[in-house]
Amino acid sequence: MATSTSSGRRLRLTVFLIKDTYPAVENFLSVAQLNEVPVTSGTSKGTLYFKSGFKSQPPWAAIFADVPGFNPKQIVNQGSRAIYVSRIKGRWFCFTFGYTRHLIDESAIERNFGLIVSLNLGDPRAIKAIDKTNISHVGLQSREQAGRDVGFEGFEFDTDIDLLKSITAKSAPIDGEEQDTYSGRDSVTVYTRVDLDSFTTIAETLFAAYQKKTYQKSYPWIDKITQERDASVVKLLDEALVQKINQGEFAKIWLAIPEILNWEEIDGFSYRPPSQNPKKAGPVLHPDIDLESWLAESKLAGEVSLENLCSKKIFRCMKDGTEPATWKVYRCLNAEIDLKQKKYILNDGDWYNVDGNYVKEIEAYYASIPASSLALPKFGTKTEPTYLAGLGASHPNLAVMDRKLIMIGNGKSRVEFCDLYSKSTHREALFWCS
Numbered sequence: 001m002a003t004s005t006s007s008g009r010r011l012r013l014t015v016f017l018i019k020d021t022y023p024a025v026e027n028f029l030s031v032a033q034l035n036e037v038p039v040t041s042g043t044s045k046g047t048l049y050f051k052s053g054f055k056s057q058p059p060w061a062a063i064f065a066d067v068p069g070f071n072p073k074q075i076v077n078q079g080s081r082a083i084y085v086s087r088i089k090g091r092w093f094c095f096t097f098g099y100t101r102h103l104i105d106e107s108a109i110e111r112n113f114g115l116i117v118s119l120n121l122g123d124p125r126a127i128k129a130i131d132k133t134n135i136s137h138v139g140l141q142s143r144e145q146a147g148r149d150v151g152f153e154g155f156e157f158d159t160d161i162d163l164l165k166s167i168t169a170k171s172a173p174i175d176g177e178e179q180d181t182y183s184g185r186d187s188v189t190v191y192t193r194v195d196l197d198s199f200t201t202i203a204e205t206l207f208a209a210y211q212k213k214t215y216q217k218s219y220p221w222i223d224k225i226t227q228e229r230d231a232s233v234v235k236l237l238d239e240a241l242v243q244k245i246n247q248g249e250f251a252k253i254w255l256a257i258p259e260i261l262n263w264e265e266i267d268g269f270s271y272r273p274p275s276q277n278p279k280k281a282g283p284v285l286h287p288d289i290d291l292e293s294w295l296a297e298s299k300l301a302g303e304v305s306l307e308n309l310c311s312k313k314i315f316r317c318m319k320d321g322t323e324p325a326t327w328k329v330y331r332c333l334n335a336e337i338d339l340k341q342k343k344y345i346l347n348d349g350d351w352y353n354v355d356g357n358y359v360k361e362i363e364a365y366y367a368s369i370p371a372s373s374l375a376l377p378k379f380g381t382k383t384e385p386t387y388l389a390g391l392g393a394s395h396p397n398l399a400v401m402d403r404k405l406i407m408i409g410n411g412k413s414r415v416e417f418c419d420l421y422s423k424s425t426h427r428e429a430l431f432w433c434s
Contacts, residue, residue, distance in 0.1 A: 008195030016187045017110040018092035025085055028108035042197035046086030056321030077320050088203040102325050114184020117206050119215035122169025122182045125151050131166035131260055135345050143260050159221040228351040237344055237351050238306050240337050246302050252336040255291045258327055258348045267317045271297045274324060289314055388419055
């Protein structure tokens with residue numbers, strides 16, 4: 001994007017794309033408390049909203065309040081924030097500086113803008129890090145970071161059950177140009193040269209990349225689990241979700257934090273806004289979020305509506321006293337629901353269809369495996385370890401692999417790959433999987 005002779009400083013610039021259904025800034029941005037100045041330079045034209053002097057007291061200061069010679073009121077954190085908004089190619093772009101994402105209406109942000117841009121502009125041979133979510137019941141979120149530039153195969157990623165949430169990669173090397181670094185999910189963060197005249201060029205480059213499908217060549221598996229975009233299907237899924245929550249069917253529905261956090265900075269989570277009055281008791285802080293506790297505290301058990309889920313917020317409270325970030329409850333919901341013989345997963349505010357050809361391929365594969373003729377005794381009332389140990393004695397051709405773990409992923413994980421393993425030499429090995 002930038003040549004070695006380009007002007008401006010190399011900075012990390014975070015950019016949000018606003019959905020095309022928002023015609024005016026006031027429709028998606030809360031700027032009542034910020035200063036406002038118009039900006040015009042070269043081809044760049046927009047508005048800068050900013051404010052400085054934000055003060056907060058770190059929570060540790062209260063510990064030493066009674067120590068002679070120490071005044072906690074003199075210990076303050078001070079910061080500033082700004083957001084530059086410009087309309088380019090008929091779309092609103094928000095360039096954020098400092099902590100300003102919470103000023104943008106969450107529902108107005110174009111989802112996966114940063115991920116698609118980073119996949120298209122990043123070199124698939126120069127990936128630095130990935131964020132992923134395992135769509136099993138646990139909903140495990142994790143981040144992997146490489147010590148050097150690697151291809152995607154250098155990361156531990158299961159294309160069957162992992163969703164790619166974010167990727168960080170360098171741009172492909174081009175003679176005469178500096179390598180930029182792209183990192184994205186909903187927003188995209190680009191490390192490049194920035195000056196007043198470059199905002200339009202940067203936005204046009206990012207928007208052009210967002211509109212392309214070239215990432216599918218390098219990452220053909222990425223659309224195996226597809227986002228459900230049929231409004232009528234989503235409506236039925238949301239209705240089924242609300243019904244199950246009101247009926248207390250929580251086996252496959254739960255709340256989970258939708259982002260990877262730095263837990264050292266978190267004081268806790270609350271289900272109502274923190275009090276602005278220092279003399280008034282604040283909300284209950286929870287170490288984690290939980291669906292049943294949210295229903296109880298919100299007094300919505302058995303009476304929740306989709307509007308409740310989409311409007312009510314969960315607050316992430318910081319130890320340094322900065323303004324809490326929020327997520328809509330709906331975005332924090334995870335669910336697995338079967339509808340019309342198809343399986344759907346709710347994750348991070350979107351429904352995913354994990355049916356179709358992908359599931360049919362899996363079912364066809366398992367159907368092609370011949371049934372085993374191995375006869376085993378009834379399980380009875382024995383525990384699994386006792387039962388399997390007995391099989392090892394009565395069936396010498398079977399190796400008992402129960403609780404014998406193997407290392408996978410370069411030693412990062414351990415799994416029990418089966419319970420019984422056939423030692424027969426005249427036929428293919430039989431795995432009796434757990």
